[in-house]
Amino acid sequence: MNLISTVQKVIRIKQGADGTQVDWVTDGEDGASPASESSVLSLKFPAKTIAQKLYLADGRWVVLPFTDFAWILPDRTGVVVIFKQGSYVHPDGSDVFALPNNAAIFNADGTLRFQLKVPQDAVTHRIAAMHSGAMLGNYKDMMGVIIASHPEAEPEWVYAIDLNSPELIRTGQWVRY
Numbered sequence: 001m002n003l004i005s006t007v008q009k010v011i012r013i014k015q016g017a018d019g020t021q022v023d024w025v026t027d028g029e030d031g032a033s034p035a036s037e038s039s040v041l042s043l044k045f046p047a048k049t050i051a052q053k054l055y056l057a058d059g060r061w062v063v064l065p066f067t068d069f070a071w072i073l074p075d076r077t078g079v080v081v082i083f084k085q086g087s088y089v090h091p092d093g094s095d096v097f098a099l100p101n102n103a104a105i106f107n108a109d110g111t112l113r114f115q116l117k118v119p120q121d122a123v124t125h126r127i128a129a130m131h132s133g134a135m136l137g138n139y140k141d142m143m144g145v146i147i148a149s150h151p152e153a154e155p156e157w158v159y160a161i162d163l164n165s166p167e168l169i170r171t172g173q174w175v176r177y
Helices: 034-041
Strands: 007-015 021-028 048-056 061-064 070-072 078-082 103-107 112-115 126-131 143-148 157-161 169-174
Touching: 007 070, 007 078, 021 034, 021 070, 078 126, 078 143
Parallel strands: none
Antiparallel strands: 007 021, 007 048, 048 061, 070 078, 078 103, 103 112, 126 143, 143 157, 157 169
């Protein structure tokens, strides 16, 4: 029986203009690491993210094929990622996860679980941000994302993520971003 390991940390590898590299823990165990944040700030400008990897409970490392921020799922079986336009593209330059469905869940081994889908009847431009506040009612134990309704809009409508279904769930919750 092949048991899937769980995600313990998300680490972004940042590189300064002089080639110096630091590992920046952005999620996991004790949350983002203040020590590595200060290391990132000390990199010679301009610094850039050159890779992102997951550290698993069984000691393995999984390198992800993109550098957009990844957030660990509550059950630690993977991560959710919101992609910026042009950040993760096919060889022809088109987005792998095009607007408005520009987010996906990846399993701990780095394989795609599914692309998140905004309901077809929703007025939306893009999945814009992770929801870090409290989820209300039936959604209190779920992760959420915030949807922007048009290109100039700040994120405003909260949708819940079902870890077993690609369809985002309308919560009716509105937030000021």
